[in-house]
Amino acid sequence: MANYRAPLEDMSFLIDELLDAGTRLGELPAYAELGVGAELTTALLDEAAKLAGDVISPLRRVGDEQPATCENGVVTISPGYAEALQQLGQGGWQGISADPEHGGQGLPELYSTAAFEMWNSADMAFALQPMLSAGAALAIAAHGSEEQKQAWLPKMYSGEWAGTMNLTEAGAGSDLGVMKARAVPEGDHYRVYGQKIFITWGDHEACDNIVHLVLAKLPDAPEGSRGISLFIVPKFLVNADGSPGERNDVYPVSVEHKLGIHGSPTCVMAFGDSEGAIGYLLGEENRGLACMFTMMNEARLKVGMQGLGMSVGAYQEAVEYARERVQGGVPIIQHPDVRRMLLTMKSLNEAMRALVYTEALSMDLAHAGPEDERAAAQVRVDLMIPIIKGWMTEVGQELTSLGVQVHGGMGYVEETGVAQFMRDVRIAAIYEGTNGIQAADLVGRKLGRDGGGAMQDILAQVADTVSALRAADNEDLTAIAGPLASALAGLEATTTQIVASLKEDPAVAMGASFDYMMQAGYLLGGWHLARSALLCQQRIAEGTERDFYARKIATAAFYAEVILPRCESHASAQGGAGGQLRHYREDWL
Incomplete structure (x- = not known):
């Protein structure tokens, strides 16, 4: 087993050539002074690759074979993880795309995305910690008061403090409206009581503090999901000078024994088993889900x-x-x-x-x-x-x-x-x-809200690429055009069918939604490879001698020949959404 090696050539090609980030982002006021361009791309990707390959990747097997444990309310994480997290924080990676006003670097999300690809390739269990911390910080940045931002964000962006999201409760799954966690007002704060499950990196001692974002209901809250509020509940209360102080009434009960990601401590968390966990309202009362969905x-x-x-x-x-x-x-x-x-x-x-x-x-x-x-x-x-x-x-x-x-x-x-x-x-x-929820969201909300208009705008861009492939004086590119055009026609047809079904019989649209999502993914992936192939052929025609360009064209051609035909099978499967999928007797299952 060799350590992970970042595919820097393809990453750089996408950022600097296909997406032309230096031009499209570098001239925007938000990024103008940051030097966004090829030089920054190279420097950032190189440093991220070193951290991923040399520091994080060797921990993948360690975390798998020596998983996180919980005993007497204390979580012990896998050997080497704490030191690696400290290096990640010290390198500024935790706040790479965050607002500089609160300690972030202010770089584009595109660079954060590339870095996170590397962390996940190196060790997914490890990468979950900076991912969850970034998400918690984003919610505070979007909905917190200025006082809350100043209190929590700089330490989170530096990696000194971590963050979590506490949504799920036993027996609730994705149905957050039935949650039992409650928050009782007490002066300028609240007392939070309840238990949450599946809390990724819910507790550890690799950071000085952990900032839990917890969904809970106020005593007079409306029924269902409309009555949920969001609270900042730190592991340690914060002193006036900003240092961690007294331990809050929040503790891990256990860690899950999972199929994978063993190095990630997935915790059952108990809030308020004693006097109540002190929490601070984030955003408005009964608007917690809106805050969390940010x-x-x-x-x-x-x-x-x-x-x-x-x-x-x-x-x-x-x-x-x-x-x-x-x-x-x-x-x-x-x-x-x-x-x-x-x-x-x-x-x-x-x-x-x-x-x-x-x-x-x-x-x-x-x-x-x-x-x-x-x-x-x-x-x-x-x-x-x-x-x-x-x-x-x-x-x-x-x-x-x-x-x-x-x-x-x-x-x-x-x-x-x-x-x-x-x-x-x-x-x-x-x-x-779950991916079923993603498919339902794609069809029911995203296609439904504009009658498929946003999707049709993207498909028009795919059609432009097909035209460019057909116009190219190159056999490999014209060979890609046929399968891409066929897959495009298929998604245009199923988009029209789905939109019609949403009006006539939504259950049929929902039954087809997973195959529609997969059909769209395969087409759009092939589209971006085709765009890459067009650009690579242009570079070759300009006289650039680089094996990467020929390899990229060949990869796109293979995808067109072997992978794009999957679109047709997913399109055909959608036709059965109103058949046995719907009418098969439940007691036969």
Whole structure:
């Protein structure tokens, strides 16, 4: 098992060439003084790659084999994790895209996305800690008072303090409206009582304090999800000088014994078992879900990257093994079926990376782009996030499984370490809203709110790419055009059908939603690879001699030949949403 090696060439190509971040972001007022451009991209990616490869990656097996434990209300994390978290915080990575006014670096989300891909490829269990801290800080930055921002954010962005999100309760799952956690007003604060489950990195001693964001109900709150408020509940109360003080009444009860991500302490947390945990209202009363959902787009984008990150790690292990393992007198990388698996992994990895980086740029434009373009950018982000989260985590399961398959029997034994990728990534399709919830959100909310208008705008851009491919004087590019055009026509048709079903029979639309999400993901991934191929051919025509460009075109061509036809099967499956899927007797299941 070799340490993770960041695919810097593809990352740099996407950021600096395909997305042209230096031009599109570097001239915006929010980033003008930060030197956004190729030089910054190289410097940032190189440093992030060193941290991921040299510091975090060696911990992946350590965390898996020596998982977090909880005893007597104290969580002990895996060896080496605390030191690595300190390095990550000291390097400024925790606040990379946060507001400089509160201690962040103010860089675009695009750079944060690239860094988080590396953390996840190196060790997903470790990467969950900075991910959850970033989400908690984002909610405070968006909804906190100026006093709260000054009190909590600088320490969170420096990595000195961590953050968590406390939503789920036993028996509730995604139905937050039935939660039992309660908050009782007491002067300028509240006393919080209740228990939360599945709290990622809920407790540890790697940081000086942990800032828990907790959903709870006030005594006179309305019924259901409309009566939920959000509270800041620190592990240690904060002294007047900003230092951690008295221990608050919040403790871990246990850590879950999970299929994967063993190094991540997933805790059952108890609030107020004694005198009540002191908490501070974040945002308005009974508006807690709105506050919490501020962080959801970013969180779901980062969960989608977990599908990518684990798949990249599995691919690197698989291709190295395939070069070394000899069977039939030749390395197995020469066997056609092994080449099929490796190319499937490589092409889908690059498609996922292009998709998520493109929409990270859209997030930056929604935040800091020209005023008259921000709303449209946000609409696009809202549409694409469920596809990124759902499609990429489904693909992550497939590709990590292929990583095991390439190893053959050796992949099924834990000593090789490749099975860990498959076990770790399995949770990504479940949390932050299961992929069924993502599909329902994509169809019911995002298509439903504008009759598919935002999707049609994107499909028009795909059509432009098809035209450019057909106009190119290059056999490889024109060969990509046919499968992409066919997949485009299929998604145009199913989009029209879904929108009609939402009006006529929403249950049919919901039954088709998962296959629609997958169909959209495969098409959009192929579209971005096709865009990449067009740009690479342009570079070659300009006289640039670089093997990367030819390789990129070939990868896009393989995707068009072998992966894009999956769109048709997902389109066909949607036709059955009103058939046996709906009418099959429940007592026959």
